[in-house]
Amino acid sequence: VADFDPELENNLRDGLRLRQPSEGFADRLMTRLPQHETRRRVIAWPQWKMAVAASVLAAAAVGGYAAHHRQVEGERAREQVLLALRITHSTLDAVQQKISTQQDQTGTGEVQ
Amino acid sequence: MMKRIFLSLFLLLFAAPAFAQAPPFPVTLEKQLAERASNYTEVTLDRRMLDFASKFMNKEQDAEGKRIIEKLNGIYVRTYEFDKPGQYTAADLENVRRQFQGSEWVPMVKQRSKNANDDSDIYMKMVNGEVQGMFILNAEEKELNFVFISGPIRPEDLSDISGNFGIPKGKYSKEAKGKTEKDGAQAAKNSGSGKSEDEQ
Numbered sequence: 001v002a003d004f005d006p007e008l009e010n011n012l013r014d015g016l017r018l019r020q021p022s023e024g025f026a027d028r029l030m031t032r033l034p035q036h037e038t039r040r041r042v043i044a045w046p047q048w049k050m051a052v053a054a055s056v057l058a059a060a061a062v063g064g065y066a067a068h069h070r071q072v073e074g075e076r077a078r079e080q081v082l083l084a085l086r087i088t089h090s091t092l093d094a095v096q097q098k099i100s101t102q103q104d105q106t107g108t109g110e111v112q
Numbered sequence: 113m114m115k116r117i118f119l120s121l122f123l124l125l126f127a128a129p130a131f132a133q134a135p136p137f138p139v140t141l142e143k144q145l146a147e148r149a150s151n152y153t154e155v156t157l158d159r160r161m162l163d164f165a166s167k168f169m170n171k172e173q174d175a176e177g178k179r180i181i182e183k184l185n186g187i188y189v190r191t192y193e194f195d196k197p198g199q200y201t202a203a204d205l206e207n208v209r210r211q212f213q214g215s216e217w218v219p220m221v222k223q224r225s226k227n228a229n230d231d232s233d234i235y236m237k238m239v240n241g242e243v244q245g246m247f248i249l250n251a252e253e254k255e256l257n258f259v260f261i262s263g264p265i266r267p268e269d270l271s272d273i274s275g276n277f278g279i280p281k282g283k284y285s286k287e288a289k290g291k292t293e294k295d296g297a298q299a300a301k302n303s304g305s306g307k308s309e310d311e312q
Contacts, residue, residue, distance in 0.1 A: 041147070076172070077157075077165035084155040084187045084259075085177050089270050091191075091257040093248045095221060095232040098250075 136247075136260040137205050148199045149192040157187045180270075184263035196307050198254040202228035205251060208258055209233065212247040220251065229253045234267070295312075 135142075146152045149180065157165070162181045181187070181235035192200075205228050212235050229251055237245030241280040243266050248259040 016136070071168075074164060074168035078168040079163055080155050080157055081162065081165045081169070081177060081181055081187070082174075083153070084157060084178070084189045087155070087189045087191055087257065088151065088187070088248065088259045088261065090293050092234075092260050092267055092270060094250045094252075094257070095223075095234060097246065098223060098230070098232050099221065 132143075134263075136211055137258055138188060138211070141204055141207050142190060145190075145192045145200060145204070148194060150195045151191075151193040152167045153189065153191045155187065155189040157181075162187070180265065184261060184265060186260075186262040188258075188260040188262075190258045191254045194254045194256075197229060198227075199254075199285070200228075200251070200256055202231075205231055205249065208249060212237075216244075217247070236266075 142154070146154070166178050166181055169175075169181075194200075212227055216231065216237050216239055217235045218238050219233065219235050221232055223230070223232040225231055230253075231251040232247040233247065236243050236245040237247075243264055245263065246259075246261045246265050246267070248257070250257045
């Protein structure tokens with residue numbers, strides 16, 4: 001502490017002293033700042049990104065719904081096919097049984 | 113140029129549906145039977161629907177069904193269950209059969225009963241010696257079934273789906289196949305005279 005240079009101390013004190021800016025400093029500073037551009041960046045970029053993100057999400061949602069709907073419709077169509085085949089088979093089976101019964105009754109093997 | 117475009121659009125919008133396959137069963141009769149029935153099932157699957165459905169038939173047990181429908185142009189099924197007998201007439205059945213008359217349709221089975229309440233029909237559509245369709249009618253006292261399959265199919269094709277889709281293994285087995293083929297061949301032979309083996 002004893003070795004501290006008194007001249008340096010004075011210089012520091014003088015340099016760090018609170019000073020009032022000259023008149024119009026704030027206005028000059030503000031005009032030199034790229035204020036509008038910054039503002040546009042801050043506001044415009046997120047809007048653009050949000051629009052893209054919203055579009056992507058909407059497209060994904062619509063696509064997902066369409067795929068789900070198609071899957072449901074496809075499953076329904078599949079069930080219809082299986083039902084149709086089942087009924088066809090049972091109808092043929094019923095006719096076959098009738099023929100067999102009649103053949104057993106007549107013993108001729110003929111169907112009238 | 114514009115005229116052509118309009119004409120094409122007109123044809124596309126109005127003429128194209130005219131070429132689509134019409135429902136094979138009389139629509140008015142279908143409605144009447146449905147009104148009288150306690151339960152009914154109507155399945156209408158045209159070529160477009162069969163194509164669509166086949167894309168979703170990827171399970172192992174669907175394989176035979178998929179193979180069958182891939183060749184077909186349509187499957188039309190109607191079943192009606194009634195609470196009491198006498199809910200349909202012989203004329204109703206004849207009205208349905210009328211849709212499947214013509215030189216191409218060969219009756220394989222033609223069974224008639226007194227009150228038409230035990231009738232059965234199996235007709236095959238033969239085109240150049242190839243089966244191109246099948247119509248099945250089965251009437252019982254309190255039940256009526258019509259099936260029309262458009263496209264290349266034979267009854268024995270359906271044997272392959274036995275054991276699948278809840279269909280028990282059975283009647284249309286490989287043993288019966290030989291007999292059916294023989295019947296079909298005989299029926300086709302008789303088609304010129306308009307009479308099947310069963311009718312003679």
